[in-house]
Each structure stands twice: as structure tokens, then as C-alpha cells.
Amino acid sequence: MSVETQNTPAVSPEDIETAEKFKSEANESFKSLLYVRKKIKKICIQKQLKKNPNVAIYYANRSFAYLKTECFGYALTDASKSVELDKTYVKGYYRRAAAHMSLGKFKEALKDYEYVTKVRPNDKDAKLKYSECNKVVKKIAFEKAISVDFNKKNIADSINLDAMTIENEYTGPRLEDGKVTLNFMKELMELYKKQGKLHRKYAYKQPSLIEVPISDDEKFTVCGDIHGQFYDLMNIFELNGLPAETNPYLFNGDFVDRGSFSVECIFTLFGFKLLYPSHFFMSRGNHESATMNQMYGFDGEVKSKYTAQMADLFTEVYNWLPLAHCLNKKVLVSRFINSTV
Template identity: 35%
Template structure:
């Protein structure tokens, strides 16, 4: 089940640690900038700090002589730089924070902390720290670049534009930043143009694709005889006749079964390219099935079966394929729930998306898919998926077809156990409070005494009183936007403090342990299971176990050294966490993360 060791109950099995990532330098540096001050964002993570030493109190700081205080601050900065270069971004951030406490007049301290926050996807905090550095030194080019990077990461290119122009003004010979500026200008023009011409009238892309598949025309023509990969077989005449009246063209979408998907995974690992016709048949078949599902899917775990909850995979095919050897495929006795963010950043997002959609076609009842914040058009334009689709299929038609497919994805899944939960004494000592003392009922829930898990990509909401019925009523056939229940479900993050707070990302919000418990009690939910953030061990049980984060992209973006994980839930509602390590693969150097992003954005994350 896992790579080594044993796993039971709410415990997990872990493997060997991944190597530390290589240091990455800033694209916004002049030729004589020092590496010590050059730590700049390239790949985000959200690793947990291993406990940096606490800094002095404000009273203690006031009693330290100025010379000693400044010397200690510089030493802390140097220690932070060393941690950063080892990929220990949370620890580096803590050290920079201690340096700031000792001497808040040094712009590099603020800017370097912003670099850590960009790595941790805390883009809102990075913007604040970079702004402080600029206030201290209005000619500090790296601070402008880091603030621009924060704005670009949260899809606010118009806010980034003045900062990029300032960097070019300060460093006129910096070709990398000039390329970033040019790419940002083009992105703004493109987004404005696309918004201006967007109309609702006319056929949808799925309708156009279906006609081409039916006619075996254009890109949907039959593959050449030389093609030797997995094939989508035609239906029998009787099957075609039975499905001829289906609105979504089931009569021409062919047969996709578990054998086909198994062959497809191996074919992709060997570098194969699926013909456009087969890709469209898979996408159209999955789209047809998703349109039959509600915004919140409800799945009951029958006795003797399990369901695996899988977090972000972000185009990392080789980790994804390895994980499937641990989960096993979906079947009548085993379900897989992919909790969003399977595209962008990694260079095999197309392949992972089509494998997941093929599973949906082959096992529609036991393959469940939630939308993530990266299954969104504007994110795909910045983080590489659009470029990848165009490179692998040509033109923009298939990308637009993917966009319509992503709009049809459900936003959440409610998993309900069918057996009485194990009692506290039967669970391992490591089981969290939510496992030992589960919330089993609520005024709006019929008495049943069964565990229930709300699985969503991001998290909870900006207001109290949001019910499962409110989630069911969300109109999901659209882009998520940056506010409202849909956006919050895809973007929100847990925080340590009670209550709600501004998002460290700059989009969504933070919600505390009290918010999670109150929401679970209102809705009769044992715990929330979400993804959206790296956890160094692959998963984390937070908010007394009532908010669990699972992340499945091991060594995220070939940089962060984290494990991957998935959660297995049985019919009694007991969660078992299974972890795994990153996998080496032959394309690591030739297809690095963000390979397909616009050239001006490929170094941004």
C-alpha cells in the first residue's frame, strides 16, 4: 500500500527524505547584485517551519545597544539566507522576521522575507513586505520586482505593470525583466481583448468538437495506421442505436475501459502522444458525465470498500503514475477522488487530465473529481496549461474545450460512511480529536451516527451560516472570480488563529479552528478535507483534525523536497494517510516546471 513500513488508522507511512532543492536566483538582478540578497521567487511551497528560535521581545530589543542590535540583525539575515538556499523557506522567513524586529530600517530584510512569502504562496504578505522595502528605499529594484511577482501570481497584471516599468528604469540593461514587462503588457492586452469579444451566442466548443468527431473530420479524423498506442474502440451497432438520441453524443464517443486507461498511463510514461480524436472523445465523454452531477457530489462508502482522496498533482506525471500504483485504479470496491489542481506548472498536465477523464469514462461512479483554483482559464494562461495544450494539440480549440470541461467540474464532495465509527479505544493513539470524538449529527441532518467528510479544494467561507445546501446551489458553470462562495471554496486556507483573517495569498481568506468547528457542527460534518497547499509530510491534520490538508505532488515543482500523500477512508469513516516520495524520471531537465508557460512568466514561480 505504501513504499515501506506500515500504515493503519489515522497514522501514516513515510519514506526517505528528498534532497534539498538547488538555490534559484532572481531574474531581477543587476550584474553586480550579490547572491546573499538575491533570493527570489521561483517555485512556491508551504512547508512547515521546524521551529526557529524565538526572537527577543520588544522590551528586550529596546535594551540592546544599537551596534549590537544591528550586528545581531545582520547575522540573522545571513542565517536566513543560508536556510533559503537550502529550500527551508519557512525557517528563513522566521529568521528574517527576527532581523526585522531587531532593525526594521533595512530594506533587504523586508525584501528577503517577501521572497520567502512568494515561495510559500503567501502573495498578499509578500506584496506588503515588498511595499515596506520600497518605502525604505525607493530605488530598490528587487523589491519592485518581488511586489510585481506577487501581483502576477494572483492574476493582477495591471497592478504589476508600474513596478516592472520601475525595475526597467532602474536596470535598463536587464533583459530578463524587460522580457517580463513585455509579456505582462501582452497578457493585459490579450485579456482585455478576449473580454471585449466574449459573447454567449453561438455553439459551444463541445458541440463543435462533437460534430467533428461524428464526421471524423479535421483534427478529429481517425488516427493514421502507423499509430500504435492505446485505441478508443467503436461501439457495437446495437450500442450506437441505443445511444443515438443522447444529447452529448454518447453514440460516437467509443469504449473506454480500465484496460485502456492502464495502457494510457504506460504510453504517456514512455512519451507517447494521444491522437486528438481520442483526446476529444475522452474529454467529451467526461464532460457528458459531469453535466449529470450536482455541484456537490454525495458519495456513500459501501461496506467492504474504500475511497482515496488525492490532492494537487500539478502536471507531475511520474509522481502521479507512482501514486496510482499505491492507490490502485477505481473499481466497484474502490473509489478515487481527485481534489483539483491537476494542471498547471508541471509539464504533463495534459496527460494527467486525460488519464483522470479516462478514468471517469471507464468508472463513472467511482471516479470523482473536484475543481481546483487552477482549473480556471486565467490561471491556465499564466501557469503553463494553455501553452502546453497548444504545444501538444496546435491552435487554441482544445484549450477552449478543456475550459468548458473544467467549468463542468463539481466543486465539492460529501463522503458519508455506512458503518458505525470505531470508538476512541479502537483508534491508534495518533488519531486526532475529529477521529476520536466525531461530530455525527446536526439539526439539519437526519440521525444516523455516521462520519461525514466535506472535501473541497480550498476551504471554508467568509461568513457564518453557509450550509451544504448553499454549496449545492452554487452555479459552477463559470470562471471562479475572486470573491463569493465559489472563489472561497477554491482559494481559502486554514490559519492558526481563531476567527477569519485576510488571505496570505491575496485571494480568498484565512479561517481559524473556531470557524472550522462551528461550520462542521452546523452541517453535521466530521471534518473538512482540502488540498491547495504543500505540506512537507504530504498531509497535515489541523484544527484538532477537523481540517485536513492533503497534497499529492511529491517534491513539488522539482524543488521543495516534500512527500506526496493521499487519504484512504473506509466504510466506518476511518482515515488512513499514505505517503510517498518523488520519482526520478528521464525528462526532468528537458521539461522542467513552467516549461510551457509564456517565456516571460516561466521564471516567476
């Protein structure tokens, strides 16, 4: 149980009992990691907090639910509140460290992981997390110390496409007069279904993105997180039709990470962006960042299938993606608008 502060509101025994009941319900619902169950847990925890807002474990539990649904800012707030209520509650520090890590605040995360390892010296998971975080902090410090190139050229400017040759044995799709065509995209998707690989020359040529307004007078499809699930992406196109001037799409971020076919997903999306620049849109999500890609797998996938330079290029391309789209001047669509239940 938590340590109450001087300004915490009074809570009746009945409210305490009810809050504990909600806590049990939330724990039962969270045995499965399905998204809906995570939402149920957050709802139950909010009921707990409404009945008894003085318990550190409730905030730590909701912080965990927020971490699993990638609402990292909210997770950090709740974890900090948990520590504020009970400065000896280890899970509060653990949740706050995880939130700091997800937000790229590695020094802050290291302090919390250090506290956890001191309190729980036999906790193997805590030691592993501390070690991983410590390596990141040292790596960042080392790179900063040796960094001297303040006029570093863009990755895109350093690539000589004309010097790249396409080998005779390459059987994948080819650009027509240097342009993406519908036939190119169909061949590309078939290539990816067979787990083939697009030639590096065409891969480097993909990220030429331009932000454009969305048409008001037609059907418009908005898609959420793809997360490297290429065959799910193909199923969307099967059910709803391929992108076209008469069938526009907006993919609202989180194209990569987690799934094993993130490269195939993002190249397919980039291809349609080039083919239909005024009818196919892409927003930047929280997984379109170097830190998230290193944590959730895309960085390693790109290096495995192509090169480290390609991975750096993706980080550069992210900066060209818009953060939001406004549909018909009425609906704002963005990955960076968090909401609570």
C-alpha cells in the same frame, strides 16, 4: 535598510541584531529551492518580523518565499508592506509586480515593473519582465476592443464528434459502446508510458464531469499536486492501487503545468472520473486557469500535441470542476485554502 513610518513600534538594538541573525539563517536555507527549504525561510523570516517588524527587506524576502510556494495573495500583501515601509526599495516593487502577474492583475504589475526599469535601466531581467507584461496588457486591450460576439457558443457545442474519423493506423485504446472501461484505462496508461497520444476524438470526449458526494465508510486517498509528472502519477497507482469502487481517490487540483506530460496526466484523471464517477473526484486548483496555463506551460503543450481549440476547451472544462470536497462532513479539502506556518 528601510524607512520607518511614524506608527512603527520601537525596536531594541538586541532585537535588531537577532532579526539580522535570522535573516542570515534564512538566506542560507534558501540557497536550495527545495520546498522544505522554502518553508524554513518563511519560518525564519517570521522570526525576523517578530523581532523587528519595521524592515522592508524582511517583508520582501517573505514575499519571495510565498511566490515560490504559490501563495500569491500573501506574497502581494508582504510586497505591498515592503513598499509601504520603504518607497524606494526596488525589490519590494519587483516582488509586488510578480505577485500581481501571478494573480492576473497585469495593469498593476506593469506599473511596478515600469518603476523598476526606471530605477534600474540596465537591469535586463526587469526590462524583459516589463516587456512581457506590456505585451499581455496590450493583447488584452486589443481583444476587448475587437470583441463583438456576446453570444459565443461553448467550445464543446461546436465540436462534431460524429464527423471525426479514427484512422486505421491508430493503435491506441478505443471506447467500448461509447464508454470508458477499466481495460481502456489500462491501455491508455500503457500508451502514455510509451509516450503515445490518445486520439483526438476520445480526447474531446473526456470532459463530462459531474460533482458527487464522497462515501463515508471506506478508505479514501487524497493526492496533491501532480503538475504534469505522469510517471509520478503511475507510481502513486503502483503503490496505492488503481482507482476502483473499493479504492476511491480525490486529486486536489494542480494536475497540469511545469511537467512535460500534463496532457497525459489530466486525460488519465478524466478517464478514471468517467469510469468511476462516484468513487473518483477532482477539485479545481489554481493551475486550472487560462492565465496560469499560459505562464507555466500547459497551454503550449496542448497546442503542440493537439490544437488551440483543445486548449480553449480545457479552460471551459475547468468551470465544471468543484472547488472543494468535504470528507465525512468533517474534513474540507480545497486548493484555495492558504495557510501560514
